[in-house]
Amino acid sequence: MTVTAPVGFDAAGVACGLKSSGAADLALVVNRGPRRAAAAVFTSNRARANPILWSQQAIADGEVSAIVLNSGGANCFTGAEGFQTTHATAEAVADALQVSAGDVLVCSTGLIGQQLDRPKLVAGVAAAAGALSADGGADAARAIMTTDSVPKTVVVEGPDYSIGGMAKGAGMLAPGLATMLVVLTTDADLPAAELDRALRAATRVSFDRLDSDGCMSTNDQVTLMASGASGVTPDTAEFGRLLTDACLSLMSQLQADAEGASHEIVIMVSGAVTEDDAVEVARSVARNNLFKAAMFGNDPNWGRVLAAIGTTAAEFDPYAVDVSFNEVRLCHAGAPDRPRDEVDLSGRVIAVHIELHAGDEFATVYTNDLTHDYVHENSAYSS
């Protein structure tokens, strides 16, 4: 059910020929109301794809009737022609649904620097509009997949409303945001400003903390749409918690399906002076190729952890730090502690805990290992 679990949403996923494989490549999610409040967060990359440029304008008034997403091409660095394609896509949705094009968000994902086939895309929108259904969430989730091996979906039930979501993303998973498209829906009745606040708080500790390969996309977009169809205006703290749960679930699904990865690595930094320091320290490890390759080799190489965090500006004494792998402390106060062979890293999930002994703040960053399959998939992607 995914995005169609909350009342008031229809969705569809169709194949319009953008993918040479013939797989589904166009998804449409429509908010039937009665409310059409929405919020979105976008990639912090300065190189922004045409659909990002479009959607940032369309979301400005906090009102969204529909979102259309295509895989099979990112429509990024495609110039004026590419922007016109995005515009034409929104217009096609507007025509089919009898709404304003200015209330239609557009997302694209795939290779950068190639024009999308506009006629196929416009025809696909018409087909998707004809296939819209309150059971269409699963089809939509499949249509946005690129190198994803499985669709990613979530439903979180509140007391008298629900939140649904779908996500795609398997590579270029890095902060602000990961390379992904996410659509979240709810039948709660909340104004756009409240949705925006809740969405930013939720993404800050979920998608923004996923740093699979240090690479930031040009096309990221996380959209939250509220139909108000439940007639319930929830407590904002409760809604925020449930929305964060939904985002964390989708984030974990993205991490588990990261291209070529053989481990999901959870890097927890505690004892930091500030939360920003904790994030900076955790991210320096998440982005260190030598550390990531060691994880692939099931080698609890804590020296590489310390070498990585020594490059940060965070406030701590490198010779006071403890490092544990899967709860076995291998380094205490910057010197060897338990023997390495007490650690077993053969499981899929690896927990790295770095205690800085400098303060009381903490943060968690989620990453993956650096594997042969990662190199293979990303050396062969576009050629």
Add this chain to the structure above:
Amino acid sequence: MTVTAPVGFDAAGVACGLKSSGAADLALVVNRGPRRAAAAVFTSNRARANPILWSQQAIADGEVSAIVLNSGGANCFTGAEGFQTTHATAEAVADALQVSAGDVLVCSTGLIGQQLDRPKLVAGVAAAAGALSADGGADAARAIMTTDSVPKTVVVEGPDYSIGGMAKGAGMLAPGLATMLVVLTTDADLPAAELDRALRAATRVSFDRLDSDGCMSTNDQVTLMASGASGVTPDTAEFGRLLTDACLSLMSQLQADAEGASHEIVIMVSGAVTEDDAVEVARSVARNNLFKAAMFGNDPNWGRVLAAIGTTAAEFDPYAVDVSFNEVRLCHAGAPDRPRDEVDLSGRVIAVHIELHAGDEFATVYTNDLTHDYVHENSAYSS
């Protein structure tokens, strides 16, 4: 001849048993004078190995009689016991050469977090002191190798003086500095302050611009020693040029021997507002795993270049940028230009040129591709 090419230097390289393979693992380079001026630059990593902590003190007065270097262990994060090992090494050199321990620099390279075998090291120093010779430069260069496949050496001839050098480093090659130990010698007669100025200027555009894998070492040290044995005080501008040539040669040798690499990649950024901007832009590409994997696949994926540089704070318009591979412009003003198949990336060296069209400054950063062999070597190194 390497470090023993300039007059006034003896060197030796011996096996003292730190490497289980029995290969040479201890090098000694001695300045016989008449001058003993020296300068050194160190890793900017806050996690600094014991030999770095020692050498920073020893170089403070600008006078150095000898430098001793061991492979087979980094002596980093080894606590007080590790520092005592470094101290004992310097004392052993001082005893053997009848100099002050405070004029002996120490360098170590190898795995972090393991104690060095102090008795073996001290015995090795005695053996090396006995083997010192004006022809010992080649032996010394071999004794500092870790995962290096070849020794790296250089000799640059001035009009009436010379500069010699040796380097080791094959992984953790990243800025400020690359993971490497470098010893440079000259028989020019220059005071320590002049050596320091020349060395900082030379490393800034050579070793500091090598960013093979984004990982910064805890043990980097580049040392320049001047014997004054030529009796010549050179023009400082000329000496600076020759020293930079020597550093660039050693840097290129490090890049060409980087662990598992199949390409040397030269990233040239022009049209920047400041040199710092140019370096930041070039480095963002050099550190992007998706770009590096594409280079391994001989895929001129300019979209990944633009996605990478979009993450920087440098001053430029992402939609004004040109990107060329091996002098074929694939992206002009942020849109597709020449067809990708006009580019042949099958050669070992790849030149990427990014024209920002924002100013007149430029910089070059040197990197390598991300390969299966890199993952293999670094997942198996310590286990």
